[in-house]
Amino acid sequence: MSAASAHAPLVLGFDADDTLWHNEGLFAAAHQRFHALLASRHDPQTVERALYATELRNLPLYGYGAKGFTLSAIETAIDLTEGRVSPNELRELLDLGRDILAHPVELLDAVPDTLAALHAAGHRMILITKGDLLHQERKIAASGLADRFLAAEVVSEKDPETYARLLRRHGVEPARFLMVGNSLRSDIAPVLALGGMAAHVPYPLTWEHEKLAALPSAPGRFFTLSSIRELPALVARLGDSSPHAPCS
Amino acid sequence: MSAASAHAPLVLGFDADDTLWHNEGLFAAAHQRFHALLASRHDPQTVERALYATELRNLPLYGYGAKGFTLSAIETAIDLTEGRVSPNELRELLDLGRDILAHPVELLDAVPDTLAALHAAGHRMILITKGDLLHQERKIAASGLADRFLAAEVVSEKDPETYARLLRRHGVEPARFLMVGNSLRSDIAPVLALGGMAAHVPYPLTWEHEKLAALPSAPGRFFTLSSIRELPALVARLGDSSPHAPCS
Numbered sequence: 112m113s114a115a116s117a118h119a120p121l122v123l124g125f126d127a128d129d130t131l132w133h134n135e136g137l138f139a140a141a142h143q144r145f146h147a148l149l150a151s152r153h154d155p156q157t158v159e160r161a162l163y164a165t166e167l168r169n170l171p172l173y174g175y176g177a178k179g180f181t182l183s184a185i186e187t188a189i190d191l192t193e194g195r196v197s198p199n200e201l202r203e204l205l206d207l208g209r210d211i212l213a214h215p216v217e218l219l220d221a222v223p224d225t226l227a228a229l230h231a232a233g234h235r236m237i238l239i240t241k242g243d244l245l246h247q248e249r250k251i252a253a254s255g256l257a258d259r260f261l262a263a264e265v266v267s268e269k270d271p272e273t274y275a276r277l278l279r280r281h282g283v284e285p286a287r288f289l290m291v292g293n294s295l296r297s298d299i300a301p302v303l304a305l306g307g308m309a310a311h312v313p314y315p316l317t318w319e320h321e322k323l324a325a326l327p328s329a330p331g332r333f334f335t336l337s338s339i340r341e342l343p344a345l346v347a348r349l350g351d352s353s354p355h356a357p358c359s
Numbered sequence: 360m361s362a363a364s365a366h367a368p369l370v371l372g373f374d375a376d377d378t379l380w381h382n383e384g385l386f387a388a389a390h391q392r393f394h395a396l397l398a399s400r401h402d403p404q405t406v407e408r409a410l411y412a413t414e415l416r417n418l419p420l421y422g423y424g425a426k427g428f429t430l431s432a433i434e435t436a437i438d439l440t441e442g443r444v445s446p447n448e449l450r451e452l453l454d455l456g457r458d459i460l461a462h463p464v465e466l467l468d469a470v471p472d473t474l475a476a477l478h479a480a481g482h483r484m485i486l487i488t489k490g491d492l493l494h495q496e497r498k499i500a501a502s503g504l505a506d507r508f509l510a511a512e513v514v515s516e517k518d519p520e521t522y523a524r525l526l527r528r529h530g531v532e533p534a535r536f537l538m539v540g541n542s543l544r545s546d547i548a549p550v551l552a553l554g555g556m557a558a559h560v561p562y563p564l565t566w567e568h569e570k571l572a573a574l575p576s577a578p579g580r581f582f583t584l585s586s587i588r589e590l591p592a593l594v595a596r597l598g599d600s601s602p603h604a605p606c607s
Contacts, residue, residue, distance in 0.1 A: 172457060172460045172461060173426060173460070173493075174491070174492065174493030174494075178421060178426040178427060178430060179426060181430060182426060182429060182430065182453065182456070185433065185449070185453065186450075186453055189446050189449055189450060192446075193446070194445070194446025194447070194449075195446070196446070196449075197442070198437050198441070198442025198443070198444070199442070201433070201437055201442075201444075201449075202437060205430065205433065205434055208430070209420060212420045212421070213420060243422070243492070244422065244491070244492040244513060244514075244515050245421075245422030245515040245516075246422075248515050265492060266492075267492045267493040267496050268493075
C-alpha cells in the first residue's frame with residue numbers, strides 16, 4: 112500500500128468464473144446434452160441427481176473443473192445404462208468436456224471498463240480462481256485482463272485457510288481486503304469469516320455445490336451488487352470510510 | 360538470503376514426482392493394465408503408440424496428470440476397439456486413474472534426511488512441480504515434507520518462462536538457483552537456459568514425453584547425481600566456489 116496515497120487503498124480480490132467471464136452456462140449446456148443422451152432411459156431429474164452424486168463422491172480426488180466433470184459424466188452414464196452406453200455416446204461425453212475446455216472466453220458486461228477504472232485508481236487487484244490449473248491459466252491469458260492483476264492465483268479450494276495463505280503471501284491485512292465474486296460459498300463466506308469484506312455479484316446460474324443457506328453475520332462488511340459496474344463506487348465509499356484512512 | 364551467513368546460500372528448487380517420491384511407476388503399472396485390457400485385440404506396442412498419440416494430442420487441453428491420462432486412455436480404448444469396449448473395461452479405466460490419484464505417497468530413499476540437512480544448513484528451498492493442482496497439493500501434504508519448503512509451486516508447464524516468473528516471485532537470481540530433478544526436459548534444460556544451475560538425479564523410469572536428446576551447453580552449471588544423498592556435498596562445494604561468496 113502506497114504511503115503517498117490519500118488513504119491506504121483497499122486490495123481487491125476477484126473471482127473469475129461467472130464473475131469476470133461466463134462459465135456456468137457452459138456446464139449447464141453440457142448437462143443438457145448429458146440429459147438428452149440418456150433421455151430414452153431416464154428422466155432429467157434422475158440423471159441430474161445421479162450425476163451430482165457422482166461428482167460429489169469424486170470431488171475429493173478429482174477436484175473442480177471440466178476434466179473431473181467429464182470423468183464423472185462417463186461414470187454416471189455407465190451406471191445409469193447398466194453398462195449399455197454406446198461408443199458414440201462415450202465420444203459425445205468426451206466431446207462435452209473438451210468443448211468446455213476449448214470454449215472461448217466471453218467476458219461479462221462492463222468487466223474491462225470496471226477493472227480499468229479500479230486499476231487507474233491505484234488498487235492492487237488479485238485474481239483468485241479455483242479449478243483446473245491449465246484451463247484457468249489459459250482463460251486468464253485469453254481474457255486479455257492479466258495485466259490488471261498483480262497476481263493470478265489458481266487454487267484447489269476456496270476456504271478460509273486458502274484466503275489466509277494468499278493474503279499473507281501478498282502482505283494484505285484481511286480488514287483491507289475486499290473479495291468480489293458470484294459464489295456465496297467460495298467467494299463470500301470464507302472471506303467474511305477471516306474478517307475481510309466481500310461484494311456478491313450474483314450470476315443467473317449457480318451450480319448446486321456453490322449454493323449456501325446462510326452467511327456469517329458481517330455487518331458493514333458484506334455487500335450485494337447487481338452488476339460489477341457498481342464496484343468502483345462501493346470501493347470509493349469503503350476507502351473513504353475506512354478505519355485505516357488518515358484523518359483529514 | 361541471510362547477510363549473516365558466511366556466504367550467500369544457494370536457493371534450491373526441487374521437482375517432486377520421481378525426485379522426492381515415486382510416480383512414474385504408478386503410470387507404468389496403469390499402462391500395463393491398459394495393455395492387458397486390450398491384449399486380445401492388439402499387441403502392446405500398438406496400444407502404447409495409440410495411447411501416447413492420444414495423450415500428446417490432448418495435452419494442450421488436458422495438461423499433465425492422472426485425470427487427463429484417464430480421459431486419453433478411455434478415448435484410446437474406444438478408438439482401438441472401434442467402440443466395442445465393454446462397461447467393465449470402462450470401469451477398469453476409471454479405476455486406473457483413481458488408483459493413481461488415491462495412491463499413498465512413497466518417498467524415495469534418503470529424501471527426508473537430505474532435505475533436513477539442507478534445511479539445517481540454512482538453504483531456502485522451493486518445491487516446483489507440474490500436473491494436477493489438487494493431486495499435487497494432496498501429495499505435498501501427505502509427504503510430510505511441506506515444512507522444509509518456503510513455498511510449493513504447482514505449475515502447468517515447466518518452461519523457462521515459468522521458472523523466470525517463480526524466481527522473480529521469490530526474489531532469486533538465476534545464478535544463485537540450483538534446480539534438482541529427474542527430468543532433463545522439465546527440470547534441467549529450462550533452468551540451464553535461464554543461466555541457473557541444475558542437478559539431474561535420474562529415475563529408473565522416464566515418460567517418453569520427458570526425454571530429451573540434447574541439453575544446452577552449460578559448463579560448470581550442470582551436474583549428474585546418482586542419488587539425492589549426494590546433493591548436500593554438491594551444494595556445499597557450489598557455495599564455496601560461488602562468485603557471490605565474499606572473499607575470506
